[in-house]
Amino acid sequence: MASSLRIGLLGAARITPKAVCEPAHVVGRCSLRGVAARDKQRASLFAEEHGIEEVFDSYESLIESDEIDLIYNPLPINRHAEWTIRALEAGKHVLCEKPFAMNVEEAKAMLAAARKSGKRVIEAFHYRYHPAFAACMDWIGSGRIGEVRRVDADFSVQIRDSDDEIRQLPETGGGAMMDLGCYPLSWALNLFGDNLEFVDSRAELTARGVDESMQARLQHDSGAFVHLTTSMAQGTAFKAEMTIAGSDGLIHFINPLAPHLGASLSLITADGEETDQWGPISPISTYTWQLAALVEALETGAALPTEGEIILRQQQMLDAIYEDAGLRSLRYR
Incomplete structure (x- = not known):
């Protein structure tokens, strides 16, 4: 043993x-x-x-x-x-x-x-270790929705607005994209690998100067676009969701972040008919x-799957997102 x-x-x-x-x-x-x-x-x-x-x-x-x-x-x-x-x-x-x-x-x-x-x-x-995310990757890899054309991914939830909340402070690496949006970015990188390039980003700032919300676009070398959104604004309801649209249908994944807390993974045809619901989703925690x-x-x-080159690729994308939004200085102090 x-x-x-x-x-x-x-x-x-x-x-x-x-x-x-x-x-x-x-x-x-x-x-x-x-x-x-x-x-x-x-x-x-x-x-x-x-x-x-x-x-x-x-x-x-x-x-x-x-x-x-x-x-x-x-x-x-x-x-x-x-x-x-x-x-x-x-x-x-x-x-x-x-x-x-x-x-x-x-x-x-x-x-x-x-x-x-x-x-x-x-x-x-x-999240990457939960069987539900593996199933999502398998559906895409096996061509269940044809050629992927667009991905919309969002993780948003209120983070308390306080001077002692490190996720609200520039000096401790605060910001919506750093703490929350890094997940949708990671989802996309795991789905597409190295074939994603940064396009543009846009941020709304808090009074302390960190991004309260952020939107970013990436493009796959096939031409497919990835749209990332995140917000930690006060009053924001929890949302963790990803939709992957392909030539033959789409995948709708509710709560890829923590499937064990309640999630659904659905396959929907091009004409809107739900043909597959993956499950049962394991209640064993992602952690x-x-x-x-x-x-x-x-x-x-x-x-x-969360070691090595993908770590560097993720950080390169985060840097590009912040630089394009005019917030490079937040990451370099």
């Missing part, structure tokens, strides 16, 4: 319980070995609540520990590069939260550190699928 993957957690972020702690208790072959946070008392309470074995005095002591195999990095985006690189240099694999970095230069440095260390760095686009795939890949050496 393979030895257990020992996981270390940087910080006690709000996402960590559902992203790693709860899945770890389901997946097996892994353990929550340690946590470190700026406030050690908070880390102690977090460890007690989630069954984490040890509280470390600092981020440094956590990543240097011989008792840790993989670091989970859910820190603010502007701290991803520093602590991911330090963990890789300390001989640890890293699961880094999305979006990966502030800009493409940081992403390149992180990927270079992984190559040099011989360790793996994975971007935590959890659990992700961690299970990660544990398996580290045991076997298998490649993962």
Whole structure:
């Protein structure tokens, strides 16, 4: 039997319980070995609540520990590069939260550190590991809707407007496209691979200067267009949806973000008749699928769909979107 993957957690972020702690208790072959946070008392309470074995005095002591195999990095985006690189240099694999970095230069440095260390760095686009998204990709790849001509993808939800909300602050990599729109962008890149080119973008800004909403267009080398939309404006209702229109029909995917919380994946003919409804959709969380795939890949050496070149491609697209919208300075500080 393979030895257990020992996981270390940087910080006690709000996402960590559902992203790693709860899945770890389901997946097996892994353990929550340690946590470190700026406030050690908070880390102690977090460890007690989630069954984490040890509280470390600092981020440094956590990543240097011989008792840790993989670091989970859910820190603010502007701290991803520093602590991911330090963990890789300390001989640890890293699961880094999305979006990966502030800009493409940081992403390149992180990927270079992984190559040099011989360790793996994975971007935590959890949705990609759920069987429903795999089914969507299979439908397209098998020609169920013919030649793809247009994709419309949207992830929008209100993010509280506050001076202490990192997703609202320029210096911590805030903005709708960074936090939310990175998902529709990732959906498109996974569907089309390297054959997408940036066309244009348009943003509406908050008083703090980050993008409150963003629209962007990409084009596939076949001529198909991809339209991305995202908003974190106050009063915005949750929406995660993608429609893929082809020459012979379309695919409508409601909630590709988190299918386990309720979703539908439908195939509709050119004349509007629904011919297939994929399912049942697994209630196992996307995060659990992700961690299970990660544990398996580290045991076997298998490649993962959210590591390597696609990380760089995603960051290049994000940079292009922000630069065209006149917001390049938000990503370079």
